[in-house]
Each structure stands twice: as structure tokens, then as C-alpha cells.
Amino acid sequence: NAGVTQTPKFRVLKTGQSMTLLCAQDMNHEYMYWYRQDPGMGLRLIHYSVGEGTTAKGEVPDGYNVSRLKKQNFLLGLESAAPSQTSVYFCASSYPPDRKFNQPQHFGDGTRLSIL
């Protein structure tokens, strides 16, 4: 059982280049999330999805786009990379709340992205 898998694990981009980060989960989770983690800061939510075909903005959505064409995949795109987007990106997934209670998120091991 792979859980949450992120590809690539590392990437270096030049300013202005574009790329897509892929997240795949095999737990049949409805909810998926993209976070960024910067030194000394907690996880900040970029975008999330509560189901196939739906997406919503999080705390820091600017400069990013997402798509959820299949339930198991959640893609994060950078159209024109900027040095400020240098970060570690984490994808997570979870079940929807059960009987009004939330469920824990399961995380991938991250994509380390450097923008030069």
C-alpha cells in the first residue's frame, strides 16, 4: 500500500518556467490538499479538493493552479515559476468527516522545488 505518492521528489527550475507536480493516492480518499512548507513556518494550504472535478483556494493560492480530473490524482501547476515559490510541497489526502468528526490527513514525502 503506497499511500500518498508525490512526483518528482526534487526539481530545479529557472524563473519563468512552468511545471506540474503530481500527487497520487491509493486510499480512495475523497479529499486532497496541496501545502507548502518553508523554514520555520508551519504548513500553508495552497489549494484543496473535496472530490473529483472540484477544487478550492487555500491560504496561499496565488501563482498556482490545480486540477482533480481523477479521484486518485491531484495536480499542482506553476505556470510561471518565481524564486518566492522555492519551497517543499506536500500533498495530503483524507476521508471526509465521519459523523461530523474530521479524519486525519495522510501526507506524501514532498517535492523539493528550487527556483533560480
Add this chain to the structure above:
Amino acid sequence: GESVGLHLPTLSVQEGDNSIINCAYSNSASDYFIWYKQESGKGPQFIIDIRSNMDKRQGQRVTVLLNKTVKHLSLQIAATQPGDSAVYFCAEISGGSYIPTFGRGTSLIVHP
């Protein structure tokens, strides 16, 4: 506690000691709390959770305590081992939301 600048609060313990990591949460409406462990180069890993209708929950070598009066959460690790060295952070979710708010974390260093 909260981090200052780029530095996380750090807790250093000796192997075999018990560790207590604290977290102050901000939203009195939060009703679900989670502790995560993040090892270097890895993603956060779920440790234990607790709902607001409880004040204590135990797992294997870990106990989470919730004090809603002062909005405080703690993670106790019994007989700490070198493999417990990691960053630990708490997350809170308020009722009706499924978006957690994460703390900045505490770095636990276990000395053999």
C-alpha cells in the same frame, strides 16, 4: 510554543526519559486535534488524534492531553528513543471545517 524567526522551539532529552511537547491552539471552536511527527526529508506522519469530547487519549508510548479551558494540547512520549527525534506539530480543526490549522512545530532531539 511559537517559533521565533526561522528557528523552531527545541526540546532535548536523554534516551529513556519521558518527553512532553506542548501546543497552544487559537480557536475555541476547534473540536478535533491531531499530532504529527515529521522526520527529516519526510512528510508529516499521523501519530494520534483527540476529539473535543475527550481530555486524554493514549496510544502506544504516546498520550495526548487536551485542556479546553486554556486551549492547550500536549503530547507525552514515554521512554523516548533516538528514533523519536523529529519535528512534532499539532493541528486543529474547527467544527464544520475540514481544513486544519497547523502549528509551527517543536524539534525533539533525543540523545543516546
